[in-house]
Amino acid sequence: xxxxxxxxxxxxxxxxxxxxxxxxxxxxxxxxxxxxxxxxxxxxxxxxxxxxxxxxxxxxxxxxxxxxxxxxxxxxxxxxxxxxxxxxxxxxxxxxxxxxxxxxxxxxxxxxxxxxxxxxxxxxxxxxxxxxxxxxxxxxxxxxxxxxxxxxxxxxxxxxxxxxxxxxxxxxxxxxxxxxxxxxxxxxxxxxxxxxxxxxxxxxxxxxxxxxxxxxxxxxxxxxxxxxxxxxxxxxxxxxxxxxxxxxxxxxxxxxxxxxxxxxxxxxxxxxxxxxxxxxxxxxxxxxxxxxxxxxxxxxxxxxxxxxxxxxxxxxxxxxxxxxxxxxxxxxxxxxxxxxxxxxxxxxxxxxxxxxxxxxxxxxxxxxxxxxxxxxxxxxxxxxxxxxxxxxxxxxxx
Ligand code: SF4
Numbered sequence: 478x479x480x481x482x483x484x485x486x487x488x489x490x491x492x493x494x495x496x497x498x499x500x501x502x503x504x505x506x507x508x509x510x511x512x513x514x515x516x517x518x519x520x521x522x523x524x525x526x527x528x529x530x531x532x533x534x535x536x537x538x539x540x541x542x543x544x545x546x547x548x549x550x551x552x553x554x555x556x557x558x559x560x561x562x563x564x565x566x567x568x569x570x571x572x573x574x575x576x577x578x579x580x581x582x583x584x585x586x587x588x589x590x591x592x593x594x595x596x597x598x599x600x601x602x603x604x605x606x607x608x609x610x611x612x613x614x615x616x617x618x619x620x621x622x623x624x625x626x627x628x629x630x631x632x633x634x635x636x637x638x639x640x641x642x643x644x645x646x647x648x649x650x651x652x653x654x655x656x657x658x659x660x661x662x663x664x665x666x667x668x669x670x671x672x673x674x675x676x677x678x679x680x681x682x683x684x685x686x687x688x689x690x691x692x693x694x695x696x697x698x699x700x701x702x703x704x705x706x707x708x709x710x711x712x713x714x715x716x717x718x719x720x721x722x723x724x725x726x727x728x729x730x731x732x733x734x735x736x737x738x739x740x741x742x743x744x745x746x747x748x749x750x751x752x753x754x755x756x757x758x759x760x761x762x763x764x765x766x767x768x769x770x771x772x773x774x775x776x777x778x779x780x781x782x783x784x785x786x787x788x789x790x791x792x793x794x795x796x797x798x799x800x801x802x803x804x805x806x807x808x809x810x811x812x813x814x815x816x817x818x819x820x821x822x823x824x825x826x827x828x829x830x831x832x833x834x835x836x837x838x839x840x841x842x843x844x845x846x847x848x849x850x851x852x853x854x855x856x857x858x859x860x861x862x863x864x865x866x867x868x869x870x871x872x873x874x875x
Pocket of ligand 1: 590591592593594646647648649650791792793796797798799800801
């Protein structure tokens with residue numbers, strides 16, 4: 478089966494091979510047919526769903542985009558991958574909090590789910606900042622392992638039989654997918670073969686006779702469909718700040734936080750959240766979105782005047798919904814009306830805490846050999862390093 482709109486060389490080769498193989502499928506066994514039918518996958522991130530819902534006038538957020546007409550066999554939701562990313566971030570924060578001292582500066586911990594920010598940290602800021610980056614992999618990286626390792630084994634497929642496409646809100650996710658180590662699975666496969674932005678998906682749809690339909694998404698667990706769409710807490714992000722804050726308050730101070738109160742400080746892209754008791758600030762978290770706020774944060778970090786324990790850092794002002802791959806007008810500005818519509822849709826999606834997913838708990842046991850096993854470290858964590866700027870034009874100019 479052809480994935481007609483993919484421009485990757487590997488994909489066109491695969492398409493050709495598929496056609497050749499399809500000629501001979503008359504004599505193939507049911508197992509081979511199953512293998513053939515499982516080559517192309519795609520998935521939708523929670524923060525691209527509002528774009529698709531708005532763009533294609535889908536009716537509710539309880540459903541998701543299906544790309545089946547384009548030769549895609551499964552559509553997954555990445556919320557399960559974000560669950561792992563958040564849970565590992567929570568645990569790492571608590572560990573760092575305990576280890577932190579004047580001599581061993583483990584805090585603030587800075588999130589690492591945004592490739593735009595991580596590339597900037599690695600290429601421009603270097604060693605003073607890199608040790609502060611959380612080592613938990615991003616949802617896209619975790620999803621690569623779930624698909625090419627867990628799902629492949631469940632389906633009796635070798636990873637190279639799977640072509641894994643991610644639909645993302647920004648172009649930075651393409652660079653993240655190319656990164657060796659970050660995006661390589663335990664079996665040595667590339668976790669993500671291709672990233673298309675949601676804007677590119679819309680373009681493909683508009684330029685072809687393909688259509689999008691409301692349908693339940695697949696799960697990694699056999700024929701079961703995803704019961705309902707859920708998102709994590711937070712303002713147009715994967716929700717690391719809110720979930721880590723609640724977990725840390727509970728684990729470190731025995732405090733159960735229901736509602737999180739964000740205080741906008743310098744501007745609406747710099748928020749603060751604190752946990753206070755008897756007039757003392759126990760935890761001070763922040764969200765810093767956009768490079769103006771990131772640069773201010775770095776300036777204060779360098780001066781040793783940065784009072785936060787944890788910062789959710791995102792390169793785009795207003796977060797992932799405002800990613801350049803989906804919320805831009807043709808002249809390169811933010812489409813404010815569309816963004817506002819997406820924010821409304823996003824906030825209407827019910828929140829599900831990552832701890833409450835029974836599938837995630839099962840996967841920790843069945844796939845990762847426990848919540849604290851060496852395999853968890855290998856599959857769900859990574860390392861960062863200072864990198865030289867690229868000379869092939871693929872790097873982003875800040
Ligand atoms: S903040 Fe922007 S660059 Fe970072 S992951 Fe989200 S959309 Fe991509």
